[in-house]
Amino acid sequence: MSKLNIGILYGGKSTEHEVSLRSAESVLKAVDHDKYNISLIYISKDGEWMLSRDSEEIKILSEDNTEALTLIPSKHLAAGDTPLKLDAVIPVLHGTAGEDGKIQGVLELLDIPYAGCNVRSSAVCMDKDMTKRLLTLQGIDVADGTVIKRQHRDQVKFEEVKDSFGLPMFIKPVNQGSSVGVSKVTDEKSFYQALDAAFSFDTKVMIEKGIDGREIEVSVLGNTDIFVSLPGEIISSTEFYSYDSKYIDDDGAVLQIPAELSDTVTKKIQQVAADTFNTLDCEGMARVDVFLTEDDTVIVNEVNTLPGFTSISMYPKLLEVSGVGYSELIDRLIELAIERHQLESRLKTDR
Known part of the structure; x- marks a missing residue:
């Protein structure tokens, strides 16, 4: 039986870029190389896709040790003039532009099977x-809570929110993972600091009753x-x-x-x-x-x-x-x- 060609997709434009590298290292170590030919595909923080010339190690890639990848809808990926034929991709990406449906949409346009949830459920x-x-x-x-949009930030009053949800409460960006931008609120000062922190990562933030x-x-x-x-x-x-x-x-x-x-x-x-x-x-x-x-x-x-x-x-x-x-x-x-x-x-x- 011939080996399947599998891509490990890692890095990404996300606050969890470094965590992705660590996850990808574990996947590469555990994958059965007798069953699969592995291609390492790195997405830089600037969004550039690169194919590693050395599939033995997960690392931050540069032009010195990679080939730039071209995305061709319905025709997979290409490194220069050479198509990169993949039977499936494992997206080892976390956070925004990784688990929010964006990468999943790209892979569907490329007509490549991928591990994990589809575009809709990811989003x-x-x-x-x-x-x-x-x-x-x-x-x-689910926990009681409310969502505030950036344009309504100045209308949010600590005492009103405290009356609704009590203390402690949690404030978090709506679209982030790994507790990025999440704060525990115990008083008025930490409330407004938490709002600012959450809004630095997203245009919508969630205020939740502490459980x-x-x-x-x-x-x-x-x-x-x-x-x-x-x-x-x-x-x-x-x-x-x-x-x-x-x-x-x-x-x-x-x-x-x-x-x-x-x-x-x-x-x-x-x-x-x-x-x-x-x-x-x-x-x-x-x-x-x-x-x-x-x-x-x-x-x-x-x-x-x-x-x-x-x-x-x-x-x-x-x-x-x-x-x-x-x-x-x-x-x-x-x-x-x-x-x-x-x-x-x-x-x-x-x-």
Whole structure:
């Protein structure tokens, strides 16, 4: 059986560019090179696409060790005059322009199968406001909150918001990941500082009531038939699970994998994760993050359609403890990408 040609797409125009490199390193290390020919495709912070001449190492690429890639709609990619034929792409991109549907749209125009959610669900899940609206319609619990647009920034009054949501509250950009721009608010001064911080990353920000509960995460894998992992718990040593806690501070949090939960609560969380995945029309993969309150209410916090793939990331670690190893996970994501592409390729495009 011939090897499949697989692209690992990493970097990107995102605040999580460096995290993407770390995730891509882990994927490259775990992928079965006996099954796949690997092409490393790097997107610079300026948005330039480059093909590595050396597929042995994930690195920040430059003109010295790459070929520039040309994007040709419906005809894949080309390095100079040579087409780059790919059977599937694994987008190891996080944050804006990575998990918000933009890259997914480019890959669809290039007619290349790709791992993870499609354009629509990627965009919806990245937008925390839209995510909450759809989950609420389905009867899935989410935190109370409100969304403020930039043009209404000066109309927001601390006392009015405090009366609605109490303290502490959280302020976050609507379209960001990995807790970038997220602040915990405990008083009037931190409230306005948090608004400014969030608006520096997005034109819409969300103000949410603080939830007193355990932070639980669940990995979901599949297209129509989905597999839900055992839950894991984030035990943060800081005020909340911030960007630094996730990627910089080695002592920022303890990951309890699997979480210490009763069978009944475990199944309840897994069902909420499955219902969330299906409600948002996710495919391939997603990590569902929830709060578990003292009375065992499960409140969905957010859904990450391109979760971290570093060696310490929850998504692969939760699947591993649930019986799906890292290398097997990559195999499955490639299979799911090709399966969906084949199904969609059979759809009619004319009458």
